[in-house]
Amino acid sequence: MADNVFWHQGQVSRAHRAERNGHKSFVLWFTGLSGAGKSTLAHAVEAELFRCGHQVMVLDGDNVRHGLCSDLGFTEEDRHENLRRIGEISKLFVEAGVIVLAAFVSPYRSDRDRVRSMLPHGDFLEVYCKCGLETCEARDPKGLYARARRGEVKNFTGISAPYEEPLRPELIVETDKESLTEEVARAMEVLRRMDLVPEGDPCAE
Secondary structure, three states, X not given: OOOOOOOOOOOOXXXXXXXXXXXXXXXXXXXXXXXXXXXXXXXXXXXXXXHOOOOEEEEEHHHHHOOOOOOOOOOHHHHHHHHHHHHHHHHHHHHOOOEEEEEOOOOOHHHHHHHHHXXXXXXXXXXXXXXXXXXXXXXXXXOHHHHHHOOOOOOXXXXXXXXXXXXXXXXXXXXXXXXXXXXXXHHHHHHHHOOXXXXXXXXXX
């Protein structure tokens, strides 16, 4: 960073925005193999929170790579940079009072831990969308596993690149065993238990 760059503090704080919104802001980070159901669950939780009047936004891996990270590939170094940028964007959204639902394979623990460290304690919740590789391959919604098996996609997580499972996630959902309705209910229960969806909130009922 250049030595002539300074942080400018605004007059409207995160606390002011939370008071106006009627809820806290935080990051719910969905991680897991491709095809594990991260985006599906993130969008379902988004719909539930939005129904209750919350300011909420999904950041999805493919969507972000269409713009902000369109210059990055899938090498280990590019994956690190991709998630560094997402972490910074997530932090800005949280400061703006928005609940962030981030759905990224994010295969390395160090990257997920780095994003967690960017935020105050309790503002980053890791959701492990656990699903067997065989099931993910059977789903293969984008045809990526088939291409990876043919050698057409390099550094593909689960096939030619590693995935490091979370050690202590706030929530584990077994997406090959639970229904989407059950998964959403469990995610909302975690938010209630951590007082991120407080009593009196429509989503707490």
